[in-house]
Amino acid sequence: MSTATTPARFTRELREICGAGYVIEDPARLEQAQVLGMTPAVAVEPASVEEVAAVLFFANVQGLSVVPAGGFTQQQAGNIPSAIDVLLYTTRLTGVEHYDPGDLTIGIGAGWTIAQLSSKVGADGLLFAGDAPIPERATVGGLLATGMTGPLRHGYGGLRDYCIGIKFVTGDGRKGKGGGRVVKNVAGFDLMKLLIGSQGTLAIITGASFKLFPAPRQTSTFVAGFATAAEAIQYRDSVLRSPLSPICLELVSPQAGALLPGAGRVGKAWSVCLRAAGSDAVLARYRTELGAAVSLEIDGHNERELWRAIEDFSNTLPERNPGSVLISLSLPLADVTPVLNELESVAASNHLTYAAIGTVGVGRLLVGLWPVAGERTNLGAAVSTFRERLPRDASATILHCPEELRRQVAAWAKTPTDFDSIKAVKHALDAKDILNRGRFLF
Amino acid sequence: MNLPGVVDDLRKIVGRDAVLDRPEDLMLYEYDGGVRKSTPGAVVFPTNTQQVSEIMRLASTNHIPVVGRGAGTGLSGGAISQAGGLVIAFSRMNRILEVDVENARAVVQPGVVNLQLSEHVSHLGLYFAPDPSSQKACTIGGNVAENSGGPHTLLHGVTVNHVTGVEVVLPSGEIVHFGGKAAESYGYDLTGFFVGSEGTVGIATAITVKLLRKAEQVATLLAVFESVDDAARTVSAITAVGITPAALEMLDGWTLRTIEAFCHAGFPLDAGAVLLIELEGLREAVEEQAVAVSEVCMRQKAREVRRAKTEDERALLWKGRKMAFAALGRVSPSYYTQDGVVPRSKIPGVLQHIGEVAKKYDLIIGNVFHAGDGNLHPLILFDMRNAEQYEMVLAASRDILQYCIDVGGSITGEHGVGMEKRDMMRQLFSDEELDVMISLRNAFNGDEVLNPEKMLPMPRMCREIMGASQNAVLAQEGM
Numbered sequence: 008m009s010t011a012t013t014p015a016r017f018t019r020e021l022r023e024i025c026g027a028g029y030v031i032e033d034p035a036r037l038e039q040a041q042v043l044g045m046t047p048a049v050a051v052e053p054a055s056v057e058e059v060a061a062v063l064f065f066a067n068v069q070g071l072s073v074v075p076a077g078g079f080t081q082q083q084a085g086n087i088p089s090a091i092d093v094l095l096y097t098t099r100l101t102g103v104e105h106y107d108p109g110d111l112t113i114g115i116g117a118g119w120t121i122a123q124l125s126s127k128v129g130a131d132g133l134l135f136a137g138d139a140p141i142p143e144r145a146t147v148g149g150l151l152a153t154g155m156t157g158p159l160r161h162g163y164g165g166l167r168d169y170c171i172g173i174k175f176v177t178g179d180g181r182k183g184k185g186g187g188r189v190v191k192n193v194a195g196f197d198l199m200k201l202l203i204g205s206q207g208t209l210a211i212i213t214g215a216s217f218k219l220f221p222a223p224r225q226t227s228t229f230v231a232g233f234a235t236a237a238e239a240i241q242y243r244d245s246v247l248r249s250p251l252s253p254i255c256l257e258l259v260s261p262q263a264g265a266l267l268p269g270a271g272r273v274g275k276a277w278s279v280c281l282r283a284a285g286s287d288a289v290l291a292r293y294r295t296e297l298g299a300a301v302s303l304e305i306d307g308h309n310e311r312e313l314w315r316a317i318e319d320f321s322n323t324l325p326e327r328n329p330g331s332v333l334i335s336l337s338l339p340l341a342d343v344t345p346v347l348n349e350l351e352s353v354a355a356s357n358h359l360t361y362a363a364i365g366t367v368g369v370g371r372l373l374v375g376l377w378p379v380a381g382e383r384t385n386l387g388a389a390v391s392t393f394r395e396r397l398p399r400d401a402s403a404t405i406l407h408c409p410e411e412l413r414r415q416v417a418a419w420a421k422t423p424t425d426f427d428s429i430k431a432v433k434h435a436l437d438a439k440d441i442l443n444r445g446r447f448l449f
Numbered sequence: 450m451n452l453p454g455v456v457d458d459l460r461k462i463v464g465r466d467a468v469l470d471r472p473e474d475l476m477l478y479e480y481d482g483g484v485r486k487s488t489p490g491a492v493v494f495p496t497n498t499q500q501v502s503e504i505m506r507l508a509s510t511n512h513i514p515v516v517g518r519g520a521g522t523g524l525s526g527g528a529i530s531q532a533g534g535l536v537i538a539f540s541r542m543n544r545i546l547e548v549d550v551e552n553a554r555a556v557v558q559p560g561v562v563n564l565q566l567s568e569h570v571s572h573l574g575l576y577f578a579p580d581p582s583s584q585k586a587c588t589i590g591g592n593v594a595e596n597s598g599g600p601h602t603l604l605h606g607v608t609v610n611h612v613t614g615v616e617v618v619l620p621s622g623e624i625v626h627f628g629g630k631a632a633e634s635y636g637y638d639l640t641g642f643f644v645g646s647e648g649t650v651g652i653a654t655a656i657t658v659k660l661l662r663k664a665e666q667v668a669t670l671l672a673v674f675e676s677v678d679d680a681a682r683t684v685s686a687i688t689a690v691g692i693t694p695a696a697l698e699m700l701d702g703w704t705l706r707t708i709e710a711f712c713h714a715g716f717p718l719d720a721g722a723v724l725l726i727e728l729e730g731l732r733e734a735v736e737e738q739a740v741a742v743s744e745v746c747m748r749q750k751a752r753e754v755r756r757a758k759t760e761d762e763r764a765l766l767w768k769g770r771k772m773a774f775a776a777l778g779r780v781s782p783s784y785y786t787q788d789g790v791v792p793r794s795k796i797p798g799v800l801q802h803i804g805e806v807a808k809k810y811d812l813i814i815g816n817v818f819h820a821g822d823g824n825l826h827p828l829i830l831f832d833m834r835n836a837e838q839y840e841m842v843l844a845a846s847r848d849i850l851q852y853c854i855d856v857g858g859s860i861t862g863e864h865g866v867g868m869e870k871r872d873m874m875r876q877l878f879s880d881e882e883l884d885v886m887i888s889l890r891n892a893f894n895g896d897e898v899l900n901p902e903k904m905l906p907m908p909r910m911c912r913e914i915m916g917a918s919q920n921a922v923l924a925q926e927g928m
Contacts, residue, residue, distance in 0.1 A: 105857060109685045110792040132691065154633070165633060167641055168610050183885035184878060189790040191822040191862040193596040193645050194870075194877055195904065196886050197609060200641025204633070221691035247553075250665030250731050288733040339630035341551040369632045400614070400629030402636065422636035423614070425625035428893070429637050435892035436885070448636060 018049055024061040025051045040094050042074055043087045047094035054099040056182060056213045064180030066093055072444045075207040077146030078120060081153045084406045085206060086418045089445030097148040100213050105188050108133060114172060114188050114216035117148025134222040136163035140322045148212045154204025157318040161368045162254030163220060166203045172216030173199045178437025188216045208447045209436045223284030228310045231300040232276035236347040239277040242300060243367050249296055255282035257317055262362035266323055267316040320364050324375040325407040331377035332390050333407035338370040342398045349396050350374055357389040358382035387415040394421055419448045452490035452513050452533055459493050462503045467494040478536050481521045481528045484785055485868050489530035496541045498616060498624055498654040506622030508535055509898050516900045517652045519560060519588030524786050525867025527595055527647050531901055539590050545569055546655060553660045554630045559590020559653050575660040578605040582771045593653050596645030598863030600696040603821035607863060609644040614657035617643060620898045630657055647865050648900035650893045664729035668739040669757040669766055672724040672746040673717050677701050680722035681797040683749040684820045690745055692738050696727040697821030698770055704815035711776035714769020725770055773817040781830035785842050788864040789853035791823045802852045803827050810845040824862035866904040874906050884908060
């Protein structure tokens, strides 16, 4: 694919900012840092907020296009960038700004991996609730920029609920900050909300503070099987109306179940997997309330393995089916069943197989579509049809798309939020459009 | 700015009886729950979004500053107009537009009173979680503007955690939508950005909020301590055993005696401090937590831990807590409420500091606050007629907030920055960080028609600094 060339004088400047050892020009290494088939002209690894600001300020003056990168777990999402003059790794931003387990908060650099963060706070009996796919590689900065969440989203809220402070450098090279390190804080604009899920198009996130939670001392997972999606969603509704407050509540379609390791445990039907935390008495109450629909209860190693597989699903599906399109949806609760019905109908009329998995108690759904073996089909058109039929308040993004469809299927097609306002915000922080150019909505 | 000249145009939009411009009528709108005052030039009462849009267009064209106003219960001057400006009051936009049980959402107009929404959906087993002490009067539009909290935000979060969509009228008069009924919407989270923007981005005309299901079991405990210090240390001791109460409030001895004299909530008169602790959830979990929390309190030298046995007892304890401000009104002509926040572990230190500040400035300062999330409300008593004392109050207040900042906290946890803390934003944010916020505000409200001179301080050196370094680079590049 295309490779941009960065003039030597630019590279010289970048070396002065980051140090010669942290400017990557080796073609083989740059090849490995491809984003959607596009090879960066140069990559930099700044070690501080000041260095990030200097790189962006310089890039802004020169009009260079910059793509931020962390652990490369979500770089297959979005449209093909229009150019990558500079790939900026945040992986060396690994400071700890504050951490006192008694405060149940931590402030850290964007380069921390989720696994490192979880392990650090786990040692003090605390939980970081951002259970991103591939936590060994996924970074805090990437998690925030992509707004990815996992099954714990059900019980602990989303990033927007527990990210309490954020530091960043705007596309025009200004160092910005929102919030702070206390759990309650309304001083100034809530820039945490603005940057979470902004796909690296407004600013490069350099660090963040999070609310932490006491880690559950005991959990158990209950699996209930159903013949249809509608019945599974009815079961979800009965759980949501009950006094129970599980930490995870996940819907798994038959095809999605088949892709999970230990698939036999989940069964071939539509499943609802519910994870509860609490004492023996609390778990006994779950058993009583959940009733006969539960066909399986697991804990310990099997339980951890199942949830890890669910967390990693957005990675597993494209690995197993490189020809698949993976769509992430956020829906009002009552729209989940109609959207699943629509998915089934689009799949059936286009010779496609589909898998669906999701934190349906909060309206999150991941949907994979791929051609039935040996059938000729127009997957791109099917995806477009599916998206056109989504209800009003739904939003959808494409997390993975086979290479041949990338130019045919726009990655970000639907949001209920006013587009001109989105553009106004982009202009305020990155007027020259240097960050992730062409990758997102514009 | 020529407000008198457009009053007739305003009447054409909303009707003759929906515009106030006589001085005696305007006096009611010159203050909020804080200490600042400013008289608007007119107050207009729209009944629908279209009217708000036409009002905004008229105001923008004529450069008339505009502020939205709900019940005026705010404590930071957020709803106070510039002198001679226009107030859009939302008392006639007070309808609950939709209750969507399946999606656990309600869509409300901004003038709906906070508690009314919870009462309206109570028969469905649902409620709206943010519960400011003023919830009997304050409006959801105001809650959105200030990102209001309340005692139960410890478990459930502040207003922004409960808003998924807003219909907004921009200064241009354009009506736009951010988000909807889904928990999150892709694209930028402008809903989250809008909540807490203190009326400086746009005016919300319809708000989509989450409705939560009422908990099966609630336990309300009153832990009585001999000293403020023991109570303060108990706060992080409770979270250290892995329990997050729904609410964890602290009242010091002086404050609870003042409340008790006012409304007989059942607080012990001889205590140094009490913690009001509420646990909610599954029956089995709540019962276990109630035992564990009581044990922690006793280990931290509580004299006793009482549990409300009936719903009436529980309501009485909360009445005592929520009437704190009213009770103070009886013993002092004026009081000033601060809203600083500290990390939980710093609560003992900050309370000690507040005691020292009271001595230093010779003031009475009571403490009633959301201890669980470190959100203080020191109540400083004074007499507004005593100008010298008023200055002392402001100095004491700055002193306390500076301490909060120094230990890693914030100047406001739920009341907003508004007018009074605007200059202290510079202690929390650098000029460059404020410049980023200003450019975002200007993206929507560049002429500062909406709520001018609130929240964000005037830019200082920042533009000159940026300009200088930019020029240096340009020169270096030979451009």
